């Protein structure tokens with residue numbers, strides 16, 4: 561008998577899987593680590609889902625999520641043929657890699673791991689800025705594609721197209737490029753005009769991943785309807801309080817959408833997810849009021865943490881990236897009695913632990929550009945207040 565180990569593809573052996581944020585079940589935990597929405601879905605939506613839970617669960621759902629695509633088409637001013645729905649936007653991102661990128665032959669991948677791009681093989685390249693959504697490199701690895709991770713500017717803004725051309729690292733011919741906009745994990749928003757310049761310069765498919773766009777000043781949806789190589793990804797998870805049901809989608813040219821449609825599972829979107837998403841779109845007023853509340857909490861939390869000496873990046877999302885106070889106390893903040901005189905500071909990783917001890921869970925990423933920061937989801941006002949209180953208490957112990 562062969563060992564189970566020998567039955568697994570080498571590529572899979574070598575794979576580093578995507579690491580999702582923790583979902584611990586700790587009583588009283590304030591969970592600010594996975595960018596979930598603090599507000600529940602609308603009562604109308606819940607009613608629609610409950611009404612759908614009956615004997616019809618024995619039937620397959622609509623294979624193309626037709627009713628949902630029609631509703632979304634009205635919302636975005638396009639046709640249902642411009643839309644494909646996925647089991648979360650993660651699924652449509654994965655479909656894009658499979659549909660548009662050639663895998664490197666297995667033997668070549670083994671000899672030379674697919675870590676850096678070579679512009680002589682643009683059809684095999686998945687390209688993205690770094691840091692951005694950490695799923696993109698995992699999807700490239702699963703597919704056996706090459707990766708081209710290009711640094712954002714130091715303040716997480718987008719390098720201009722001219723800078724990218726000069727830098728010589730960005731591949732304008734890459735088969736597939738992902739841009740997280742607004743960016744995660746920095747929260748930095750990008751102007752549609754800036755994105756349009758980049759899209760116009762690209763020869764391959766470009767996905768504008770707008771998972772957090774409902775909390776931003778502008779969106780770039782019109783680019784997906786203007787340019788045949790641009791796809792915009794959206795999700796019901798964040799702004800629409802629907803992580804549990806897993807519904808996301810792409811908007812784009814019918815030919816790209818048809819290609820993705822060919823390779824998806826026949827019933828990729830579960831029936832209750834379809835019902836939930838349709839009912840969500842019938843109650844947008846409820847959700848838009850929540851966006852405003854979240855943005856107001858974000859701004860207030862930013863001010864409070866800044867006063868405590870945190871460096872908080874301006875955010876256009878439902879989270880902030882905040883660097884805990886270091887040793888230098890800005891003159892403008894000397895009023896706030898802090899622990900600097902006592903000498904101690906904590907690393908961001910230590911802050912993660914200290915906050916956890918106070919039953920507040922935030923996220924910390926162990927890569928150089930952001931390892932000094934905490935990513936904090938914007939919760940309800942009382943959760944944000946609890947975080948500020950905990951931060952003050954921690955600072956007082958130092």
Ligand SMILES: Cc1ncc(COP(=O)(O)O)c(C=O)c1O
Nearest residue numbers: 648649650693744771795797808
């Ligand atoms: C930038 C970005 N895109 C896509 C997703 C995936 O969302 P979904 O829940 O729709 O799969 C996430 C989730 O964290 C994200 O941060």
